[in-house]
Amino acid sequence: MSDWAPDIARLQALNNDEWLRVESTFCGRLLAYAARRVPDAQAREDIVQETFLGALRGIDNFDAVYSFEQYLFGICRNRTIDFLRRRRVVGQGQEADSRDAPLAVDQLLFEGTTPSGIVQTADAADRGRELLVGVLRQWVQETWQQGEFVRLQVIEALFSGGWRNRDTWQRFGLRDETAVAGVKFRALKRLRHLAEASDASGEILAALAAVSEEEKSHFDFDVAVTWRLGRVSCPARYWLTRHLAGDLKGAPEEFVKFHLEEMKCPWCAANLDDLERAEEDSLTPFLESLRQSTVQYLRSRSISGEGS
Ligand SMILES: [Zn+2]
Numbered sequence: 001m002s003d004w005a006p007d008i009a010r011l012q013a014l015n016n017d018e019w020l021r022v023e024s025t026f027c028g029r030l031l032a033y034a035a036r037r038v039p040d041a042q043a044r045e046d047i048v049q050e051t052f053l054g055a056l057r058g059i060d061n062f063d064a065v066y067s068f069e070q071y072l073f074g075i076c077r078n079r080t081i082d083f084l085r086r087r088r089v090v091g092q093g094q095e096a097d098s099r100d101a102p103l104a105v106d107q108l109l110f111e112g113t114t115p116s117g118i119v120q121t122a123d124a125a126d127r128g129r130e131l132l133v134g135v136l137r138q139w140v141q142e143t144w145q146q147g148e149f150v151r152l153q154v155i156e157a158l159f160s161g162g163w164r165n166r167d168t169w170q171r172f173g174l175r176d177e178t179a180v181a182g183v184k185f186r187a188l189k190r191l192r193h194l195a196e197a198s199d200a201s202g203e204i205l206a207a208l209a210a211v212s213e214e215e216k217s218h219f220d221f222d223v224a225v226t227w228r229l230g231r232v233s234c235p236a237r238y239w240l241t242r243h244l245a246g247d248l249k250g251a252p253e254e255f256v257k258f259h260l261e262e263m264k265c266p267w268c269a270a271n272l273d274d275l276e277r278a279e280e281d282s283l284t285p286f287l288e289s290l291r292q293s294t295v296q297y298l299r300s301r302s303i304s305g306e307g308s
Pocket of ligand 1: 231
């Protein structure tokens with residue numbers, strides 16, 4: 001399956017066909033995302049159903065700095081956190097729940113920032129984060145195009161993984177710690193250059209400065225969180241398909257494995273689980289029930305006009 005992306009204008013116009021294609025395209029990977037966190041199959045389906053309804057309700061405020069898949073994963077993540085929190089409250093005093101649930105919630109919170117996540121875009125911190133996502137992504141893309149996959153992994157390990165120079169040079173077989181510092185220095189220089197074009201308020205430069213001084217960011221967003229939440233270095237689904245089929249070789253394959261196994265990217269793991277799922281798996285009944293709730297929602301919107 002290719003990386004199909006929906007036409008946002010058609011989604012905003014509440015076009016039936018476009019929404020149903022969204023469901024059939026993204027249902028599997030959202031279920032796979034939830035499956036790594038929520039053991040109960042029925043609860044997972046509820047989460048995914050709420051995710052699509054949330055996507056419908058919020059589509060007018062869709063922010064083009066994110067991909068549509070990121071938008072969906074962001075909502076799915078929030079619904080999952082809501083579910084785990086509810087279960088934690090309900091499950092207090094019960095052995096199994098109070099043992100499992102808090103861990104899962106904390107882990108999820110670490111994956112992103114606040115539960116509001118990427119769906120809200122209004123305030124200044126979000127604007128800053130969006131700009132930073134854009135700059136980091138630009139850097140990743142040009143580094144990928146140059147075939148500099150070791151550089152890409154080193155920077156992801158440092159910026160997103162929080163690795164220290166000492167561990168990083170050994171992992172990538174570099175000469176010594178100084179070589180890592182050099183890679184980082186040049187990357188930051190390039191990032192500052194890219195940022196200058198778009199960063200009127202200087203926020204990105206401040207966040208980058210915090211990275212170069214290895215201090216904890218005092219800002220509402222920092223580079224590590226932004227890297228993960230913005231899926232700055234996530235390979236397109238196409239690369240995951242090739243990785244799975246075993247026909248991705250050399251440096252790109254090294255990168256994909258590193259991203260999945262060492263950076264433990266939750267979004268790419270969900271995509272991979274979805275790709276691994278047998279083609280004929282029984283998503284059909286669930287898709288049918290999704291279709292019904294979506295069509296019902298679209299119908300109610302078209303009757304009530306703009307009111308909601
Ligand atoms: Zn990823």
